[in-house]
Amino acid sequence: MEILQPAQWKRPRGYSHGVVARGTWVFVAGMVGWDNACEEFDSVDFVDQARRALENIVTVLEEAGARPEHLVRLTWYVTDRDEYLSSLERLGQVYREVIGRHYPAMSVVEVKGLVEPGAKVEIEATAVIPDGEGEPGRPAVFRENGHTQERGEDT
Template identity: 55%
Template sequence: MSFQSDNDRPRILQPSGWPLPKGYANGMAADGRIVVTGGVIGWDTAGDLPESFIAQVRQALSNIAAILAEGGARPEHLVRLTWYVIDMDEYLANLKALGRIYRELFGAHYPAMALVQVVRLVEKAARVEIEATAVVPR
């Protein structure tokens, strides 16, 4: 059985009667080749991290887009993002800016997402780390 939609994008799984999530999907189904990233942080090609949370998110998402492209995937192929932040309040206080950055880089495609607060990340100056999974249609 194929779960692909007519346009070869992952299909959003929204159980009947559930409230619609904002900025993410409850689940995704897709057929194709899997492209995954490791935990991606917001450093640039020189290995430098910006100080601000927002700048780190922008760079981390840009880095994910570059990794996806290297694997022949695009942001609309994303089926899952897992965000690790060191300060949940910082994330929540910046929802509008985060939404703008996300849409600017990935459009209006919202995969299944999880958000986890952690004590710290491997890189001490990192404020966010994101893992991505995409499925490229065959």
């Protein structure tokens, strides 16, 4: 997997401008902050719901033999842009706890409402399990200005 960073663009924080990946695609439906039975919300708090939605994504990925580092795209649907923006610090911490320091291409879209009553956030995910993956996961690489390096703490 390669993270794309056009040379003339500022490097984003918390997401990537683009990703190139080859392998088996995994499409995860929009996940909300439901409990394990997919019946009710554990919390009305935005960040708590986001944590649970991310955990639910990881659970679905595991069913396919995928891991968070295989994510290539996340699309977040939020019902309140201001609540999302005011929660970014806590949200970033939760994201790193659940997903790690892997930042796929990401979009956030404010919507009028979500289908599930009480849902404040819904997250769709796409992952790609690299061809030949069976051994431990290969780290993402970061490509900028024609140079390639493994994506780590400081990228």
